[in-house]
Amino acid sequence: MPTFYYILVILLFLFSAFPRIPSQHWVFRVPDFGKIQVTIITFLVFLMGFVIKSSLLYFWYFQGFLLLLFIYHGLILVKYTPLYRIRKHVSGKNSSGKIHFISANIYQFNTDYESFIRLINTCKPDMFLTMESNSGWENALQVLEKDYPYHHKVTLENTYGMHFYSKIYIEESKTHFFVADDIPSIEAHLKTDDGYRFVFFEVHPPPPSPTEEETSKERDGDLLCTAKRVIQINKPVIVVGDFNNVAWSKSSILFRKTSELIDPRIGRAFVSTFHAKYKLFRFPIDLMFHSEDIFIEELKTLENFGSDHLPVYCKFFIDHKNTEQEEQIETADSEERKEAEEMIEEGKNEDGEREAVVRED
Known part of the structure; x- marks a missing residue:
């Protein structure tokens, strides 16, 4: 279980880092598509960490990294949810029909x-x-x-x-x-x-x-x-x-x-x-x-x-x-x-x- 946890952390890091690389090759562009899934999996792996409770000293560095990664993705994605408040508009006398x-x-x-x-x-x-x-x-x-x-x-x-x-x-x-x-x-x-x-x-x-x-x-x-x-x-x-x-x-x-x-x-x-x-x-x-x-x-x-x-x-x-x-x-x-x-x-x-x-x- 700890090995699986560390492999997932490394993969999540790669999927998060690749879109930041200024290359137009598909390897670096495609991971951006899955940001929603990466964010959800990051949170689940973070919770998994508390279950496995590794005794290794650097385990908590991995947990801290996952938390920061979740916050990083979350701040980008929250704009595309109702939690990000924007002004609502209604049609008026100067508006076209629907x-x-x-x-x-x-x-x-x-x-x-x-x-x-x-x-x-x-x-x-x-x-x-x-x-x-x-x-x-x-x-x-x-x-x-x-x-x-x-x-x-x-x-x-x-x-x-x-x-x-x-x-x-x-x-x-x-x-x-x-x-x-x-x-x-x-x-x-x-x-x-x-x-x-x-x-x-x-x-x-x-x-x-x-x-x-x-x-x-x-x-x-x-x-x-x-x-x-x-x-x-x-x-x-x-x-x-x-x-x-x-x-x-x-x-x-x-x-x-x-x-x-x-x-x-x-x-x-x-x-x-x-x-x-x-x-x-x-x-x-x-x-x-x-x-x-x-x-x-x-x-x-x-x-x-x-x-x-x-x-x-x-x-x-x-x-x-x-x-x-x-x-x-x-x-x-x-x-x-x-x-x-x-x-x-x-x-x-x-x-x-x-x-x-x-x-x-």
Whole structure:
């Protein structure tokens, strides 16, 4: 038992230290995904220490280290819980009507089309977006086009296809390929019936992992290109998608500062989405950020429809005259802007090895 305890302490140290190392290799980036689990396990191992009661002198140093490690992770994660108090906002006379949408990584090889269509018909969102949607999914979703007459489709078979469907009028839309010609992002400009305009971005950069991209260079570059584009737009903006990243990572924070957007998870919840089948090993990688004149009323996951990601539901309103969220905006300093530019160039120069057509193993 004492040996097992010491092995766990060493592993917890490595999983905590690796994300602090300034390398974009997946070995150092992936441990950040499991910060919630690492925090819980740290506390459990700390309690285990009182059970084994090792007689070794340095045992109490290990216990002290675990306590400090738990506090370190806890101070980061508490921001993404209701324990971190933020001001709540209600719509007023200057607000738009309530707008709600669903964001879903559908998993390209999931063919349970009916479950997803049933989810849309039940929730009746004003908009919904899909990631990993290929021609099969596009054909299946045609039955919804009567209710969602406005859409933007990027049909790919490489697990990076994406589709955006809307009841709200799309004034214009475009597809960006910021760092690679097979990794799209959608930028859609919408106008509501009550005259409010806003911009919706859909993103899905590739993940750093042993089975996909060796580094996070393309992911980080793609997200920071989106951030630079966002800052040029003088309209309310929402950026949504499978970021293949977590909100507390260095690159996510740099994205938030560069784009000058707000993370709605702060003061609410983790909203963990992946993996849908394993609740204890679920990470919040389907993220969302918004500008100061967009106010989030509800943000949550919905039931699984057969994908490896849970869908995300959000309800919001727009209020141009409410400035109460300005205090939540952080801006990148000169060093951070320089770092963002370097990461963009690295992302564009990275040669991702992806197949044009990906088949399930």
